[in-house]
Amino acid sequence: MARNKGAVVVNIERCKGCHLCEEACPSDVLEMNQQTNAMGYHYSYMANVEACTGCASCAYVCPDACITVYRVKS
Amino acid sequence: MQIASCLLQNHTIMTLQEIIQPANKVYGKTPLLTDTPMHYCPGCSHGVVHKLIAEVIEEMGIQDITIGIAPVGCAVFAYNYIDIDWQEAAHGRAPALATAVNRLLPDSCVFTYQGDGDLAAIGTAETIHACNRGENIAIFFINNGIYGMTGGQMAPTTIEGMVTSTSPEGRDVMLEGYPLKISNLLTILDGTCYVTRQAVHTPATVIRAKKAIRKAFENTLAKKGTSVVEFVSTCNSGWKMTPHQANQWMAEHMFKAYPLGDLKDQ
Numbered sequence: 639m640a641r642n643k644g645a646v647v648v649n650i651e652r653c654k655g656c657h658l659c660e661e662a663c664p665s666d667v668l669e670m671n672q673q674t675n676a677m678g679y680h681y682s683y684m685a686n687v688e689a690c691t692g693c694a695s696c697a698y699v700c701p702d703a704c705i706t707v708y709r710v711k712s
Numbered sequence: 713m714q715i716a717s718c719l720l721q722n723h724t725i726m727t728l729q730e731i732i733q734p735a736n737k738v739y740g741k742t743p744l745l746t747d748t749p750m751h752y753c754p755g756c757s758h759g760v761v762h763k764l765i766a767e768v769i770e771e772m773g774i775q776d777i778t779i780g781i782a783p784v785g786c787a788v789f790a791y792n793y794i795d796i797d798w799q800e801a802a803h804g805r806a807p808a809l810a811t812a813v814n815r816l817l818p819d820s821c822v823f824t825y826q827g828d829g830d831l832a833a834i835g836t837a838e839t840i841h842a843c844n845r846g847e848n849i850a851i852f853f854i855n856n857g858i859y860g861m862t863g864g865q866m867a868p869t870t871i872e873g874m875v876t877s878t879s880p881e882g883r884d885v886m887l888e889g890y891p892l893k894i895s896n897l898l899t900i901l902d903g904t905c906y907v908t909r910q911a912v913h914t915p916a917t918v919i920r921a922k923k924a925i926r927k928a929f930e931n932t933l934a935k936k937g938t939s940v941v942e943f944v945s946t947c948n949s950g951w952k953m954t955p956h957q958a959n960q961w962m963a964e965h966m967f968k969a970y971p972l973g974d975l976k977d978q
Contacts, residue, residue, distance in 0.1 A: 645731040649741070656755030656955045662915055679754065687728060694739040695915040701759025702750055706740035708731045 642709050644692020648682045649704040655679035659696035659705060665689040668696055744770045748792050755955025757945035758787055760912040761854060764922045765825070766794045768929055778821045778929075779813055781806040785827035786861045787854065804835020807842030810849040821932050823850040828869040829859040832894045836868075839894065846903025846937040850928040853895070853940060856947040857966065864950030868892040871969040876950070891969055895942045899976040905937035907976040911944045913959040917972070936978075944970045 646668070653675060659682050660668045669685035682704070684690060692709025744766035752758045769778050775796055782790040784803035791798035801809040806824035814822040824831075831839050831853050842849065858876050859865040866876040866883060871891050873882040883891075899907045906928060910921040921943060928939035944966050948958035 643727065643731055645728050647732060652749055654754035658755055658955050658959070661956050661959075677749075692731075692738060693915075697739045698915040698918040699760065699913070701752065701754075701756055701763070703741040703745050703759070703763045707738050708733065708736040709738045710731050710736050 642691045642711055644690040644707065644709045645687070646684060646690065646692075646696060646708070647706045648684075649706075650675050650681045651677070652702050652704040653679060653681035654702055655681055656701065658699045658701065662695045662699040664693065664695060665691060742767045742770045744775060744795050746793055746795050750793055751789060752786065753947075753949045755946070755948050755958070756786070757856065757912050757943060757947075758854060760918060761825075761852065761921070761943055761945075762787075762790065762793050764912070764918065764925050765823075765852065768922060768925045769794070769796060772926070772929060774821050774929065774933070777819065778823070779817070781810045781813070781822065781824040783824070783826040783830040785830045785859075787825055787827060788861075790825050804830050804833070805838050806830065806835065807847065807849065807851065808838045810851075811842055811845070811847045814848055818848075821850075821929060822848075823852060823929070823932070825852045826854070827860065828853070828855045828857065829861075829867050832892050833868050836892075836894070840897070840901070843898045843904050843938045843940065844901045846905075848932055848935050848937065850932045850939045850941070852925070852928070853942045854945050855942050855970065856945040856950070857891075858947055858950045860947040860950045864947065864952075869894070871966060874965070893970065895940060895970075895975055898938075898940050903938050904940060904976060905978045906931050906939040906974075907942075908940070908974045909942045909944060909970055909972050911962070911967070911972055913946065913962060942970070944972065 667686045667690045670680040671683045694707040697705040779797045782800045810822045810824045857870045865878040908924045911917045931939045946958035948955045
């Protein structure tokens with residue numbers, strides 16, 4: 639079954655590393671980076687790039703509105 | 713092998729660049745949310761509700777006529793985060809201030825944003841009387857069961873058996889009374905037109921909560937009376953849990969005392 643291709647861009651400096659996007663993602667795309675941002679938080683990033691379908695679940699639950707979602711229909 | 717891995721990486725990067733184009737954007741931060749980083753703890757429900765309110769105001773195009781009333785509590789700095797007009801109320805008095813603002817500017821769209829320590833404790837009288845008068849305002853009520861800002865003390869909304877810094881053995885209803893289900897109380901008042909209880913811990917509940925916020929604003933614009941939207945929320949710092957654990961705990965325990973859904977819709 640063809641599935642949509644998606645990508646997310648995380649506003650690194652706004653992210654507080656709460657893990658809620660990671661828990662909400664149905665495709666296990668997101669993880670917390672080993673690096674930290676200027677506030678000292680491990681920020682979210684796309685660890686499993688290929689799996690993203692651009693469903694925006696991560697962005698809906700993000701309390702800090704850090705996530706921008708892009709989607710291409712296949 | 714190295715070349716293959718390099719090619720794969722290049723392919724991935726190319727694909728990402730192709731996907732990340734303005735034409736493909738499906739969701740992003742609304743411009744109504746300012747660039748000021750929110751001071752809330754990581755994973756706090758306040759951020760999601762702020763975001764939803766800002767999105768609804770933007771989608772309805774009512775930025776110029778909307779006036780928010782900020783509470784005392786964690787959300788005291790709400791005026792820094794949503795780019796609309798705000799008034800700051802004394803503790804618990806947001807519905808009284810909203811009454812004044814709405815009566816002076818009847819064509820404005822006034823909402824209050826309050827926590828449970830504000831709305832259901834010190835401001836119980838103001839809340840009940842504003843709803844009973846049927847003031848044409850929307851009330852957004854964040855219920856996390858404790859006083860989050862001051863260190864997680866027991867609130868009137870704390871559920872039975874819940875451990876807080878002032879009820880270390882859990883809330884004992886024989887000693888401290890029962891949790892105050894203020895939204896249920898407000899449904900019996902003739903002035904309220906819409907009372908609902910929502911949550912924002914999963915993508916599905918976030919979508920439903922956004923619809924509830926939109927309905928509350930539509931009722932206000934249609935001058936139907938008072939709309940109350942309660943959000944059963946987490947305070948992971950106050951509850952001493954991770955954000956994910958707090959969401960699970962809320963779904964397991966809070967929803968029993970505060971079941972989600974519309975309580976009144978007229």
